[in-house]
Amino acid sequence: MNRCPVIAIIGPGLLGGSLALALRARHPNADIRLWARRPEAVAEIAAHPMAVSATTSLSDAVTGAEWVILATPVGVMPTLAAQIANADFAHNCLITDVGSVKGALVHQLEQIFSTGRGRFIGSHPMAGSEKTGLSAAREDLFQGANCIVTPTPSTSAADKQAVIAFWQSLGCRVLSLSPEEHDEKVARISHLPHLVAAVTTLAALRHHPDSLACSGGGFRDSTRVASGDPELWTGIIRENQPAVLAALRDEMDTLRELLEIVEGMDEGKLRDFLAEAKSHRDRLPSGASIYGND
């Protein structure tokens, strides 16, 4: 990245806003532009101390940009991409995103941008929160987070390396997977826990709402993401339906296995089941602060 890059961030939510804060901290001379659909959001950005420009004009946001980052819900990305595909980007402009699904979407976006001057490569920083919006944005959101980049056979080695370096510069640990591998793994490690948090919240409270007064840290943490935005997550699950279904069916089979153990109250099998889960979970470093929040 040159010393005074033009960086356009499309979408001023938690991720777009955090990206603006993180980039501003690392590139004091950069021309950082945040596009928002609503004039009210532009006013909010203008009033924010992060010192980036804001506009409702996609063309103004991306003209001359060396980097464009799509940070909207995945469902609207193709429409927005089509509007900027032939914009007057800087020479060698790279476009990436922060979407939670890749697969068909990456191929679609790659195709859309293939007619113009920029090249698209998908990214998914595993950072987020059950909170949404610019007000929840944090400069350190990406620090220590895993980030998956999803090159395709069309991606050049140099472009792939540039996207990896972009996320590394924000503190991410970067992993490269095909869009399809991304969707399968993320269905299990992110979309599944999200849906299960909703299931457990309902199983615990739907018919027994006053049980909440007895809650401790286990319920608090294991269901935190159930407070996420239903609209956003409906879009994610729709886009990754086959892989999510496979993960949900594995959850169902594993839950049935446990139910049978508890029905028969086989202590040896229950201990083994819990010990097997613990051995997998213990592979995760316990220092929570080094992770993002999605």
Next chain:
Amino acid sequence: MNRCPVIAIIGPGLLGGSLALALRARHPNADIRLWARRPEAVAEIAAHPMAVSATTSLSDAVTGAEWVILATPVGVMPTLAAQIANADFAHNCLITDVGSVKGALVHQLEQIFSTGRGRFIGSHPMAGSEKTGLSAAREDLFQGANCIVTPTPSTSAADKQAVIAFWQSLGCRVLSLSPEEHDEKVARISHLPHLVAAVTTLAALRHHPDSLACSGGGFRDSTRVASGDPELWTGIIRENQPAVLAALRDEMDTLRELLEIVEGMDEGKLRDFLAEAKSHRDRLPSGASIYGND
């Protein structure tokens, strides 16, 4: 509690150790005694800066005690209780515990202590951690935690009030339930999330261990308690089997409901399902630091 109370804590693990630290901070003049089964644990306590005495003798620990708190795994509580039931407690001694199940156990312990000078009333502070042992003990473990006390028809109003005041003095929000109500509610709000964390960890990683490299904060938090002690949790589930089974069956039914929605990819129903879960989860205050960790 008088100004120089004798307090005996039976069991030097995370909860017993944290209790010793919290009581020491609030009662500088108290004679706090921590009983441990193993001489090595006694040596560890003696070397710990928390300044409490330690012994492997149950009799030495509880003689003259105004308060006795059982802080061992629930499975060994009746055996230990039988050994101290007729000890030379202080006049008006109250015995309580920190066990995760009540029901039959409370009635059993009440019966065991009915022959001696002390009276038993069950307690369950919803504080803990996936970590175990004295080394994980924290003075503030109980600060802001929910604590359930479980009086029975035999409990006097004065004793109930004394146990409530005991936990309130450590910073807990105290709730009084019958032992049976406790077990039903805690099966849903604590035992269920614990078991589901193990199920989700296995569904995510058992056949796809390398998915862990893609993890974010959602997986981290929603499966944290799957790192708990399998032995300890096997005992808890065994003691609360009927209520846990009912909760697991509700989880199964709710998971099946979601699976059908995702199979049919009914966006409206998925949004409603996620929104219903969010509405329940949002009732929990988001300030994580005011809660304990179990």
